[in-house]
Amino acid sequence: MLLEIKDLTLLYGRIQALHGISLVVNEGEVVALIGANGAGKTTTMRAISGLRPVATGSIVFDGTDVTRMRADLRVVRGISQSPEGRGVFPGMTVLENLEMGAYTRRDRAGVAADLDRVFELFPRLQERRKQAGGTLSGGEQQMLAVGRALMSRPKLLLLDEPSMGLAPMLIQQIFDIITEINQQGTTVLLVEQNAQQALSRAHRGYVLETGRIVKEGTGQELLHDPAVKEAYLGVA
Incomplete structure (x- = not known):
């Protein structure tokens, strides 16, 4: 397994946001984490990437316990996150944003190859490479956030709400690209409000409610689970 x-x-202060959750991500998988707002999905992602300290429990990545490891060292190890809200650097160009994603790397030839890969995945970013990140549309900023995360050449890509605020056509495009990224060899942990799209693309999934994992299964099992359909897919 890649992540355990x-x-x-x-x-968060005196409020317990996660209550003893356990999950596994195997190498080569897309794993979806679904749940309502406030369920603890983003908190889980921040714990994995090192942006929030944990109280108890463990995070083991690629055979190494990273529970107390600094966030920047986790990037070096191979964990990269595209955060909720995109978080692009608005005053930097598209190219500079992408180069920031590779700040831990010294292999110039590899960085150049990955830049070409990002531009192949997102041709719009190549067209906008000299444009300031803050002037891009919402969909373009989402592409930039994912592309920047890929520039560290991660073993595990954390995607937090990649379809948030996007038009339906762009949502389909983003999920197609997520599938392509995975098929190219990158393992993906996906937090997503659009449960239909997330579970239809995922090998496996977990359902999080008020900081607890209440269901797990293959993407298709959860997609056809009556309780999941009623709660998250709008099907009575």
């Missing part, structure tokens, strides 16, 4: 979380708890 065991009995993870996390606090």
Whole structure:
């Protein structure tokens, strides 16, 4: 397995946000984490990437316990995140944003090859390479956030709400690209409100409710689970 979380708890002050969650991501998978707003999905992602300290439990990545490791060292290890809200650097050009994603790397030839890969995945970014990130449309900023995360050449790509605020046509495009990224060899952990799209693309999935994992299964099992359909797919 590539990522194993065991009995993870996390606090915001006196509020317990995660209640002993455990999950596994195997190499080569797309794993979806679904749930309502406030369920703890983004908190889980921040714990994995090192942006929030955990109270108890463990995070093991690629055979190494990274529970207390600094966030920047986790990037070096191979964990990269495209955050909720995109978080592009608005005053930097598209190219500069992408180069920031490779800040831990020294292999210039590899960085150049990955830049070509990102432009192949997102031709619009190549067209906009000299444009300031803050002037891009919402869809273009989402492409930039994913592309920047890919520039560290991650073993595990964390995608937090990649379809948020996008038009239906762009949502389909983003999920097609997520599938292509995975088929090219990158493991993906996906947090997504659009449960239909997420589960239809995922090998496996987990359902998170108020900081607890209440269901798990293959993407197709969860997609056809009556309780999941009623709660997250709008099907009574």
